[in-house]
Amino acid sequence: MVVGAVMLGLALGLAGVIPKFRLPEPDVLGAGGGILRRVYLRVLQSKHTLKPLLVGVFVGFLPCGLTYNALMATFTLRPLSGALLMLCFGLGTVPGLLALGVFGNALFGGLLTRLPFRVAMTRVSALLLAVLGASFLWRGWTG
Numbered sequence: 001m002v003v004g005a006v007m008l009g010l011a012l013g014l015a016g017v018i019p020k021f022r023l024p025e026p027d028v029l030g031a032g033g034g035i036l037r038r039v040y041l042r043v044l045q046s047k048h049t050l051k052p053l054l055v056g057v058f059v060g061f062l063p064c065g066l067t068y069n070a071l072m073a074t075f076t077l078r079p080l081s082g083a084l085l086m087l088c089f090g091l092g093t094v095p096g097l098l099a100l101g102v103f104g105n106a107l108f109g110g111l112l113t114r115l116p117f118r119v120a121m122t123r124v125s126a127l128l129l130a131v132l133g134a135s136f137l138w139r140g141w142t143g
Contacts, residue, residue, distance in 0.1 A: 066093075
């Protein structure tokens with residue numbers, strides 16, 4: 001029930017209903033003295049043909065919900081098994097993310113990069129998180 005309540009609170013924060021519950025976006029690339037951030041900014045400013053690939057590599061290190069779920073699964077494993085799980089998870093996401101990066105914007109006519117679409121998808125994510133949190137609460141309440 002606690003997890004359901006936390007998920008519901010995070011959903012309300014993500015939707016902007018309770019702004020104090022909104023999680024700040026982590027500054028992952030700024031960690032470690034900012035070396036990765038400086039390299040990433042150089043990549044963003046570059047005109048090299050490998051720029052999309054390099055940006056994708058950096059973005060692959062940013063945390064997301066699926067990554068957190070995979071990490072939670074590693075808590076029940078031995079360290080080597082957990083590392084292998086995360087390696088397989090990372091390699092398993094490459095084809096989909098690569099296809100989306102290469103073909104997504106062209107396939108959807110630039111829709112994926114438009115702010116209204118991204119705002120709408122954030123709202124959809126908040127709704128799905130709220131439904132999941134509510135279902136956790138319901139299952140905990142009814143036993």
